[in-house]
Amino acid sequence: MAETFVYDIANSLLGKLASYVYGKASQAYGVYDDLNNFKDTLSIVSGLLLDAEEKKNQQQHALREWLRQIQNICYDAEDILDRFELQDKRKQVVKSSGSIRLKVRRLIFYSNNRFSFRDKMACKIKEIRERLDKVAADGTRFGLATVSVGSELVVQRREMTHSHVDALDVIGRENDKENIMNLLMQPHPQGDGDGNNSLSVIPIMGIGGLGKTTLAKLVFNDKRVDQLFQLKMWVCVSNDFDIRQIIIKIINSASESTPTAAYSLQESINNLDIEQLQSRLRYKLSCQKYLLVIDDIWNDDRAKWLQLKDLLKGGAIGSKIIVTTRTNSIALKMGDVPSYVLKGLSEENCLSLFIKWVFKEGEGEKYPNLIEIGKEIVKKCQGVPLAVRSLGSSLFSNFNVRKWEFVRDSEIWNLEQKEDDILPALKLSYDQMPSYLRHCFAYFSLYPKDYIFFGNSITNVWVALGLVESRNGNENLDIIAREYIDEFHSRSFFQDFVDDGHFVLFKVHDLVHDLALYIAKEECVRTSTVPYSEYTQASEAHVNC
Template sequence: MAESLLFSVADSFIGKLASRVLDEASLALGVYDDLRGIKDTSSLIQAVLLDAEQKQWQNNELREWLRQIKCVFSDAEDVIDDFECEALKLQVVNTSGSIRRKVRHYFSSSNPLAYRVKIAHQIKDINARLTKVAADRHNFGLQTNYSDICVVQKRGLTHSHINESDVIGREHDKQKIINLLLQDGDDTYLSVIPIVGMGGMGKTTLAKSVFNDERLGEAFQKKMWVCVSHDFELKHLLVKILNSTSDSSPNTFQQENYQNFDIEQLQNHLRNTLSDQKFLLVLDDVWNESRVKWEELKDLIQCANGSKVLVTTRSHTTADVMCTTNTSHILQGLSQNDSLSVFVKWAFKEGEDKKHPELMEVGKTIVQKCGGLPLAIRTLGSSLFLKFNLEEWKFVKDNEIWNLPQQDDGILPAIKLCYDQLPSYLKRCFACFSLFEKSTPLFDIEVTAFWDALGFLPTPKQGENSGDIGKQLLHELCSRSFVQNFADGGGIFCFELHDLVHDLALYVARDDFQLLNIRCENIRENVRHLSVLENDLLGQISIPTGLRTILFPDGANNEPFLNTCLSRCKYLRLLKMNNSRYKYLPNSIGKLKHLRCLNLQQNKQLERLPDSVCKLQNLQALNLIGCEKLQKLPNGIGNLIKLQELCITTKQSNFPEGLAKLSSLEILVFRHCDSLMFSFEGIQFPKLKLLSFSSCGNLKSLPFHIIRNIESLVIHNCNTVILSMGDNNNEIPNLKLKLLSLEILPQIVTFPQWLQGCANTLHTLYIENCENLEELPKWLSSFISLKNLGIENCSKLVSLPEDVHHLPNLERLDIIGCPELYRRYQPEVGQDWYKISHIKHVTFELQESED
């Protein structure tokens, strides 16, 4: 429930009231005492919120009191943000003097008297409302607690990864499915084998274990993995299957894209790709119950060569529609012994369970409550890791939430309980996941930008930024098994949510957050954060005025809806319009003075942005990647003084005016800026962490004075860039790089010497399609922090550094499409296999033509 997020709301609101600019502005308006009163009263309310949140389920009046507090805090935050927005305008006014004099000047000269009267009245009204609701706290006998005592115990990230050691108690299931896949049958039709079970039962884990079994690699010429979820539209499925037929790249930035193909082209391409090949296709998480849709797809992949399809689904109807065998494989819960083994694996360090027999007795009861569900067992086990207090274990065992009725949508009391034990600052961040569709790959950059825009991030400590805080929170969620497939690409993280955890996010966030689809057309009362999945809904829904977030559906082109949204939702913090078809944005967008994040990625029809965008002085993230027709950035972009993330695609030829003023930038990405003439002379970007150039034909040289301080550098398809440092080519600068990605750079023959400067920091190195690269330098073996090394389609590269076995921390080596390297380092038989055999994860793949 949204009321469980109130402690975090109160905490961030109180922190906002401590702003120096706000103090000076309140003195200028004569409301200083009112703001101090609001802060003191908010602290009194916050002190009892943790106790109130725990007791609300037994007391309807208490729950209603929390709803009133939520309403007052929401209104108060809007008023204070509005006040702060106006006060912050002084930072772009070139007047001299103290902050206090600047504020007085602004409110006395630049702003109408009507605004001063209105904001003063609103602040006094909020103070009165808070005072009234605070007085009611004495009616409920609440205990005072000024700090959120829930602490997340961190553990190694490997505990959250899916690997064979995590597959416990499924040996029989795995062998049975492999036997079905390998058995001879009637090769005139496509054999389909469904795995059926409820969410969190381990269907996907089992399917992955089967999929990666060596015996299937020998039996099938091609293996494909497709996550289907609710999207069973034919074109989307064909695109996913085609993408899965391609060799995977270690680089998460570039993916094959068939989106512009029509169905006729897609089906021709797929049939040609699968022709005369015996394949295994896994369709993971299928919900479709329409036989017509399934037959339409099956006709296109039907092969008379013994190919097989493995399906995972929660729906028995789906299994019956798709199944060609006698029966589906029904995945049951784990046995008590296997369940206990899973629990012990996640709740204790190895062997430590034997030291705590009293905890194990309680643990056996907890495991029974999980009903054999692997995800529930793993999540509860993780929540108790490194906790040895018997009362904490009994709390998990005896908590009444176990007695809540099971929801139809698969919400499990076990997972809900673990959510209740999260620190309050993590609860709001977790609730934000409800705005994304299931099975959506997520990146920390986007998620952190969302959290930051909505004010969900704790205040950074000295030396930290919002990106650092976002990564810390993701690590905490990962340690609790709330996210999965968590991959570190050298400072850039990719992850997913299990469907069951996504269901939980929808459940706990349902008052404030809503994912609107064709099956749910009504917007709930008091929704503040809205994600619309269907374009057709834009003409049917009425937008609430209090929205702070709106995510438009792909393909949005409803101009009346856009105009209504911008005019009614004056408190928007987050606006995402990816893949829309708008040519222009209205000037009224400049009135969204609260806007922190504007994501216009892949708006291929967008030709210009109004200059009024530069009035958005609170904007922290602006994403224009893929806006292929965008003529130029708006004049005055330098006024966006709080901008931290800027991603650009533009036809502009001159360097964007005012870019040098953006001293708060942490992420700067240029993609498909072929006409842009780059000159970074005089530009510093002191806070920049990530710099990326992709398909920038006029990039001649790199800004080494900037590169010295960044952590991630990506250079992709920039054929004219010279990587050397010119006259200073022998200089070895001190670098902080953690991620370096070099892709489609035929000019590279050898590595430039200056890269030795990141020998102590580089975490991940990707080298892709550098067709003339002949050797890796000997000094690469001195990179003591290198964990991930990926090399793809570098045909002239014949060897790794002689001392590659001296890399102390190398954990993953992926080599794709490099036949000479394959022959030399081929597992078990290559002449130099012994030099890399100690690496935990080694992957070799050859292109089809090389096999």
């Protein structure tokens, strides 16, 4: 996680260096060339950091130390920029206060100090630039290459999903399946008709690992769906909302050809241009009542969605689209009905699922002592099936009580994680955040689990640490920080969220808190001895960041 964290710091610093304010200050103090060279080198290093992100699974101790050095250099550079800003404010105060005699006296003193300050800053900037030059050269030792990027970080990609599911392996989702089936049977909320009213979109929304895809599969494979719809299609979009590729996937899914014929079809349509593809898509959907599942949507560009939806209107009245997403704002942009917000499993269902994954059939009855420990383990999963499965898999056919107690007493982020376990699944949500949210996210780790946040308890920390920036230089930072809270809530990271218009109250989901700890474990350390029950403000935690 360190490479992502360092990239965000470097990216934020580049933004400051590029601003008009710092450009003007650096010229006034005669250090423009040094800061400009530093900015150029930092841009190159940022590209190396992105390559480090792609190679994160191959990290060695030396690479982590390299990342740490870059982080320290960025922090030192930020300190220098802050001193420029402070010096500039002092200058403004001197010019605007006191009598003419006092102003002259202060200006003479300030002018003498100005040259001393300039010399000191020039030396410090030169030293930092030399340190960064050396670290940038060291990056080649790890086989890193500069990655050209826009404003977004290269993110972890989720594996493509498919429509098959064994219903016997799914526990506790029968009611959810029936609720979605009822939505499929209902007419369009504005009344079935032509155009926009011929097609209805049902969003399924919830945190990563909750089972949105599994629920969609249960519905997709229900025999009643075969009677309701003439055509069924399943496509997984994930990170890339490329309309051309989505059309190809829909056409391929709609094909009723044999596997060999389907392969030939795919080969032929891959060479078609977008005009030919949309014509082929309309032909496939023409006059057919269809169900389309679009799994794992991350795109929040409504214009792209409307462009795709317009191409999907060729079906018969009553056609339906089910979309799954982790983000409420995306669900609102896509849905024609209120989002179906998927909840966690009950503790009883969690325990049944856990036993299914940890024991062979009938084996659990021999180990009642382990079942009791298992009840405590599933509580930490907060109803998330993927977490239950991950912990159950880690204990499969292991009957050592001490091992079970270790899992029970450890935070999930301390346990070994495979690619399809809960933390990698949640990290997708972290990767997809804009950089300003990623940097703020780590500071949830400063608070204990089940901490009840008042709106300003965490936003005050973000503002004080300089993590909240005005977009045009005039916006209130507290208002922007409050918008960050809304963005996190939209991404399903909070629970028990209350907003009465005057204050906001919420908790961070336990598994999201685990992720924050995992991301910030090398950046933030809480050393307070105050009992968790006495936490009321962030200032009560002594933090080393």
